[in-house]
Amino acid sequence: MTQLVTADEIKAIEAYTINEAGLSAAVLTERAAMATLQVLAAGRFDLSNVLVLAGLGGNGADGVALARLLHQAKIPVTLQFVGNVNRASQAVKEQLHAATLCGVQRAEKSDFKEPSLIIDAIFGTGLNKDLPEGLQKMLKAANHIDNTVVALDLPTGIDANTGEIRGAALKAKATIAFGFEKVGCEKAQGKKMAGRVIPQDIGLVLPEDFIFSIQ
Numbered sequence: 001m002t003q004l005v006t007a008d009e010i011k012a013i014e015a016y017t018i019n020e021a022g023l024s025a026a027v028l029t030e031r032a033a034m035a036t037l038q039v040l041a042a043g044r045f046d047l048s049n050v051l052v053l054a055g056l057g058g059n060g061a062d063g064v065a066l067a068r069l070l071h072q073a074k075i076p077v078t079l080q081f082v083g084n085v086n087r088a089s090q091a092v093k094e095q096l097h098a099a100t101l102c103g104v105q106r107a108e109k110s111d112f113k114e115p116s117l118i119i120d121a122i123f124g125t126g127l128n129k130d131l132p133e134g135l136q137k138m139l140k141a142a143n144h145i146d147n148t149v150v151a152l153d154l155p156t157g158i159d160a161n162t163g164e165i166r167g168a169a170l171k172a173k174a175t176i177a178f179g180f181e182k183v184g185c186e187k188a189q190g191k192k193m194a195g196r197v198i199p200q201d202i203g204l205v206l207p208e209d210f211i212f213s214i215q
């Protein structure tokens with residue numbers, strides 16, 4: 001059975017990796033994007049027209065980095081932000097700068113029927129309240145369209161600890177879990193919404209005395 005973690009645990013491990021081991025968040029974001037590219041390129045997904053839906057925090061930064069890597073690998077990809085990019089984190093803005101210089105195409109609004117694959121990089125472990133109404137409507141509409149979604153870290157709208165749906169959640173065919181699978185992907189509606197969970201190592205450093213709360 002794969003090791004499961006809570007949101008607090010993964011945040012503590014990430015903080016230790018950044019603050020003690022000295023690997024920056026940007027390094028971890030790049031590792032997450034590279035690990036995702038590896039999974040996508042393994043042949044199980046139709047990469048003929050990829051749409052990356054990016055949020056404004058760490059999950060979004062992963063998505064923008066992935067869009068850059070897909071573009072550099074000559075895979076057709078479009079990047080669409082969910083939310084006002086002017087309010088994005090510094091990490092997202094830095095990723096967007098690099099992606100733009102590489103020539104990554106932006107979309108303001110997409111028809112969710114068009115893409116061969118949708119990457120959910122909107123919210124991850126930082127989800128802390130119900131999704132905004134407008135986003136709830138968008139996700140519920142997307143769930144009714146026959147498309148393939150791969151979620152980064154967690155399906156957007158799923159609580160990392162309880163697996164509950166926070167207003168709405170985007171149903172994924174697969175979820176790429178960075179470092180360790182979040183326990184919410186095995187609980188309540190999280191299990192159904194996450195699809196096949198694929199844990200991927202991103203080089204996190206565990207404190208030597210670290211004890212997982214879920215054995």
Ligand SMILES: NC(=O)C1=CN([C@@H]2O[C@H](COP(=O)(O)OP(=O)(O)OC[C@H]3O[C@@H](n4cnc5c(N)ncnc54)[C@H](O)[C@@H]3O)[C@@H](O)[C@H]2O)[C@H](O)CC1
Binds near residue numbers: 028127
């Ligand atoms: N921390 C690291 O070193 C790494 C993180 N990775 C990725 O980052 C996310 C976690 O990032 P975080 O910024 O903490 O949270 P989110 O991106 O999930 O959310 C962004 C931001 O949005 C706000 N927010 C939360 N809930 C809501 C809501 N319902 N409505 C509106 N806004 C909301 C809140 O301020 C959040 O901070 C993690 O999942 C990984 O994908 C890297 O992969 C590895 C390194």
Ligand SMILES: [K+]
Binds near residue numbers: 153
């Ligand atoms: K996500």
